[in-house]
Every structure is written in C-alpha cells, then in structure tokens.
Amino acid sequence: AQTVTQSQPEMSVQEAETVTLSCTYDTSESDYYLFWYKQPPSRQMILVIRQEAYKQQNATENRFSVNFQKAAKSFSLKISDSQLGDAAMYFCADFTGNQFYFGTGTSLTVIP
C-alpha cells in the first residue's frame, strides 16, 4: 500500500511569519498528483494547493507554495505571512490511480 508520511504531528508559527510543513510519499507510478488540504474544526477538507507530478515548476497559490522534489519524493508546503485563519489540520495527499492516499496530518497553530 502507498504511504504518505507527515513527520510533524504539530507545528506552530507566529502570526506574519513563515512555516514549512513536510511531506514524503512513496508512489511508484509516473502519473500522479500531489495535494495539500486544510481541515479546520468545521471539518470540511479545503484544497490549499495542487501539483501535477509531470510539472517541474513548483505550484504557488498566493501565500502558499510547495517545494516539490520528485526524485526525493518530497512535497513540502510553505505558508508565508501566516494568518490566524491558517490554523487547522493540514493533510498531504498523493492521488494515484483513482484514489487519494492521505498522510496523518500536521496540526498548525498560529500564535498571535
């Protein structure tokens, strides 16, 4: 079974600072997508950012960017200028075939 590993169960960041959440995956497929989802206490999974594996350029969405290292199978998320509303559980996911494989999540606390 494919595994997505998030080695940081909890992280904290000062408001307005930058934080990086780490993720590694182990798919052997060549055609896959990588995602970061945010799950606040309201529990709905919200898409943060998406990366196609065939694209070398790192995806960016406003304050969110990724560092995609394909050979190392690493997919970290950088949040710049952290805001209180960024506090949530963050899940890294690998979409291969027809399903997501999720990590166990990183709980992010934003300190005012």
Place this chain on the structure above:
Amino acid sequence: DTGVSQNPRHKITKRGQNVTFRCDPISEHNRLYWYRQTLGQGPEFLTYFQNEAQLEKSRLLSDRFSAERPKGSFSTLEIQRTEQGDSAMYLCASSADRDHGYTFGSGTRLTVV
C-alpha cells in the same frame, strides 16, 4: 454550485442497527468518492463511482458496507449491523474528471454506542 452536501451531519446509533448516509455531489461532477476518517488519522479510501458505475472498492469496505449511485447523481452509503469500530467521519468528495479539483463535503460523523 452549492458544493458537496452530506446528510446527516451527525448520526448516533446503537450497535447492530443499520445506517444510511447520503451525498449530493456538485451537479456536473461525474466522479464520486467515499472516504472514512477516524480520529487523528487522514481519510482512507472506501469506494469510487464514475457516473452510476462503482469502479473501485477498498478492502476496508466489508460486506456490511454497500454504496450506490443509482442515477449517477447522489450516492448513498449503507452500513449494516453497525459495530463500535465503525465510528468515524464519513467523507464524500466529487470531481468533474481526474485532472481537476476534488471537492469534499463536510462529512457525516457516525457514533456507534
């Protein structure tokens, strides 16, 4: 587009009872997924529909679980003879195709007592 809707939001049931959850995907999305999320874990894949066809099922989906998507629109997930280990959040997601975004619903939280 009102997003993916799941009902009920919460369900408490006694062990041994049957429960059914409903998911209404975004109207033009032909792909629909069910996931289960237990406390402290990421969601785990249960099953996938393309239109009305159930194309993949996880080994997690025991014979007590059945899912349908009769007209390729809404889907139901039924759990028969519930067990305490079935207590979890059940998430539904939909997508127009493989290459585009997947929208998740807010989930149905099941508690088996």
